[in-house]
Amino acid sequence: DQQVKQNSPSLSVQEGRISILNCDYTNSMFDYFLWYKKYPAEGPTFLISISSIKDKNEDGRFTVFLNKSAKHLSLHIVPSQPGDSAVYFCAASVEGGKLIFGQGTELSVKP
Amino acid sequence: NAGVTQTPKFQVLKTGQSMTLQCAQDMNHEYMSWYRQDPGMGLRLIHYSVGAGITDQGEVPNGYNVSRSTTEDFPLRLLSAAPSQTSVYFCASRRWDRPYNEQFFGPGTRLTVL
Numbered sequence: 509d510q511q512v513k514q515n516s517p518s519l520s521v522q523e524g525r526i527s528i529l530n531c532d533y534t535n536s537m538f539d540y541f542l543w544y545k546k547y548p549a550e551g552p553t554f555l556i557s558i559s560s561i562k563d564k565n566e567d568g569r570f571t572v573f574l575n576k577s578a579k580h581l582s583l584h585i586v587p588s589q590p591g592d593s594a595v596y597f598c599a600a601s602v603e604g605g606k607l608i609f610g611q612g613t614e615l616s617v618k619p
Numbered sequence: 620n621a622g623v624t625q626t627p628k629f630q631v632l633k634t635g636q637s638m639t640l641q642c643a644q645d646m647n648h649e650y651m652s653w654y655r656q657d658p659g660m661g662l663r664l665i666h667y668s669v670g671a672g673i674t675d676q677g678e679v680p681n682g683y684n685v686s687r688s689t690t691e692d693f694p695l696r697l698l699s700a701a702p703s704q705t706s707v708y709f710c711a712s713r714r715w716d717r718p719y720n721e722q723f724f725g726p727g728t729r730l731t732v733l
Contacts, residue, residue, distance in 0.1 A: 512661075540719040551623070551709050551724030552662070559719065597661060605650055605669075605713070606677065607722060609661035 511535050512600050514610035523619050527585040531598030531610055534579065538600040542607070543572060543583050546595045555596075556583070588617045621645050623725035625710050631731045632700040640695040640728050642710030649715040651693040652722065655679065655706040662709065668693055669715065700732045 513532045521527045531541075539560050544552035558565040558572045558581070565572050571584045585592055598610040626641045644651065652667035654677075664677030668687040682704060684696040693712075697704060707729050711722040 514661075517659075542719065542721065544724075549726070551711075551726050553724070554721045557719040557721065599662075601719070605715070606652075606664055606667065607662075608678075609654075609663070611659055611661040 509534075510611075512598055512608050512610040514596075514598055514613050516613050517611070518614045518616070520616045520618060521588045523590055523617055524587045527583075527588045527592065527615055527617065529583040529585075529596050529598075529613050529615065531581050531583075532579060533581075533600055535600070535602070535608075536576075536579070538602060538608075540601040541572070541574060541581050542599045542601065543570075544597045544599060544609075546597065546612070552597060585615075588615075590617050590619050593617045623710055623712055623723050625708075625725035625728050627728060628726070629729050631733065632697075633733050634701060636700050637696070637698050638700065640697075640708055640710075640730070642693045642695065642725060643691050644693075644710075644712040644723070645691065646712060646714075646723070647690060648712035648723075649690070650722075651687065651710065651712045652677070653683070653685065653693070653695045654709045654711065656709060656727075657706050665695065665708075700730075702732045704730065705732045706730060 542557040543555040546552040574581045595612045599607045623644045653665040654662040666685040668674045710725045713722040
């Protein structure tokens with residue numbers, strides 16, 4: 509039973525355009541949502557997070573939107589750059605600090 | 620700060636062999652965890668620890684043991700390796716009081732069990 513789902517395994521975007529990565533979840537008890545970025549042969553690195561009591565959080569080119577009624581969150585990257593090409597994981601936090609990850613979406617930003 | 624370090628980077632085992640994956644962090648983080656990453660499955664939590672002497676199971680604990688004798692170290696033991704344990708293993712740590720549970724990950728250990 510996958511509590512956090514990223515239904516798009518891959519996404520290709522032109523440099524300078526917007527990248528939108530999506531994530532759905534089933535457990536309404538999640539208290540935080542996080543996005544991690546992963547390059548090949550490296551560990552995931554934290555990108556941005558959002559509390560379950562907010563609906564938007566912005567950090568530079570990265571914005572995360574949370575729609576609690578739809579149990580859906582999205583990561584917007586504007587403008588997209590070739591260095592953003594990586595695998596992006598959505599994760600949800602449960603009480604006690606455990607993270608539950610989605611399957612990941614591989615973003616390719618083409619020059 | 621070295622952050623979270625993991626050794627070895629690569630390992631090949633035969634079925635039935637045992638080994639220990641090492642993880643260390645120098646950030647004085649209370650919380651440490653082990654994940655495995657498999658294609659199409661994301662990262663799944665194996666075991667975690669909220670402090671020295673305290674460990675608990677995650678989503679996929681079978682076949683793995685952990686212990687936490689110091690704040691810095693959190694080794695993962697495979698007692699009898701199986702091909703299903705072929706995966707990339709990541710160790711992570713974080714401060715207990717961080718509100719959004721951001722975790723810092725090591726570079727990973729790629730394990731192949733033949």
